[in-house]
Amino acid sequence: MIGSIVASSLVTEVTPLFVGLSMIGMIGTRIAAELGSMQITEQVDALEVIGRDPIPYLVVPRVLAALVIGPLLMALALVASMLAGWLGAIATTHATTSDFWFGVRYYMRDFPMFFALIKGVVFGGAIAFVGCYAGLEATGGSVGVGRAVKRGVVGMLCSMVVLDTLIAPLLKIIRI
């Protein structure tokens, strides 16, 4: 029983949320600060002056990389969280190893795993895109970079929660 409960909560919500928060902290803020400082030092304008469109150089690789990295991180994080859940269960509760993994196998089907990986793609893309947008909208010197990062983090958190709320029922309806 404990295995089912741990697997269901970890796979569908807890691990995707933690991976999303990690991506916001490590990817989204870096992108917003990087592009924000490029924007206020007019490096983005310099690209346009030499006839290069800044979007394919600055935005597209970051967003595509996050779209690829999101599900990979999610898969590794799911393995780590399940192993930690197993360790926690056998160390602090009456559950045995076989009880735990029986519960996990009872709950685990293809769909919840696929569900989590889709969340990885969606969160990754949204976080990188909002980070790029916030960075490119930065104005007003070094203070503006701080403001851009703040706006970016708020936007990323809101978009992650909104997307989480939207894709859960959508995927359940589609039942891919």
Added chain:
Amino acid sequence: MSAVAGLGRSTLLAMACAQALARPREWAGELSKEAVRQAGDTLPLALLLSSLGGLLISQQTGCPRG
């Protein structure tokens, strides 16, 4: 900047990204470098947080010993 203007500008950025996808020569070089950097930055924190989350959920869910 109002929320509507922000929504419009972000939509324009998304459309510009979609158009830029047709020119892979401009972004393909940076893509692998960026992916490696993002993975290297995020993986340790994601593993740590998700492990702690797993530990916490299993501790809180099961009937404690003793």
